[in-house]
Amino acid sequence: EVQLLESGGGLVQPGGSLRLSCAASGFTFSSYAMSWVRQVPGKGLEWVSVMSGGGGSTYYADSVKGRFTISRDKSKSTLYLQMNSLRAEDTAVYYCAKVGLGRAAHAFDYWGQGTLVTVSS
Amino acid sequence: QSVLTQPPSASGTPGQRVTISCSGSSSNIGSNTVSWYQQLPGTAPKLLIYSNNQRPSGVPDRFSGSKSGTSASLAISGLQSEEEADYYCAAWDDSLTGWVFGGGTKLTVL
DSSP states (O other): OEEEEEOOOEEOOOOOOOOEEEEEEESSGGGGEEEEEEETSSSOEEEEEEOOSOOEEEEEOTTTTTEEEEEEEEGGEEEEEEOOOGGGGGGGEEEEEOOOOOOGTOOOOOEEEOEEEEOOO | OOSHHHHOOEEEEOOOEEEEEOOOOOOTTTTTTTEEEOOOOOOOOEEEETTTTTTTTTTTEEEEEEEETTEEEEOOSSOOOOGGGGEEEEEEEEETTEEEEEEEEEEEEE
């Protein structure tokens, strides 16, 4: 059974940093691209970043480029999101999502339960 | 302002068929496949449709998807009360080199 468990969310001041983690299990972690998607409470979904299975390719939304860094540890089957220079508009629930393969290569086939990040003074 | 355009709301009565539209452009829906997600209140999104019209195992065949040009749609037939949720479309965008989502459609079962 595929499981994605996010952690690391919390309250941080504007300008501060936070690192989110997503522990994955139930599949061969290194074979799949992994992504972060966020959602402001009561609002829609916004894609944040994706990293390829091997870690060689990364992409970011313009809204976080230069401030957020996605990474993964194959030995721990864990995906990370380092968030620096946080702003109030980064306040959201952050979901870890597994990207499918083949015909599902452009879809998020499994999602974690999310972790809330609040940026406020 | 979302890159993909969905109606903010839709409604239907139990047993009815409802459709939700998703409009994009040549850089996203026009050149890549569309996926759809269901988000029940207080839960994480769940994949409903991938590759425009494919259902993951476990998704009832009452859910169907289609795509034509730069638009896509999700249809739910035999609507059930437990399907009251938010529905999102998504696609990879070649110009933005990232995924784009629709703003979401809140489905109400009357």
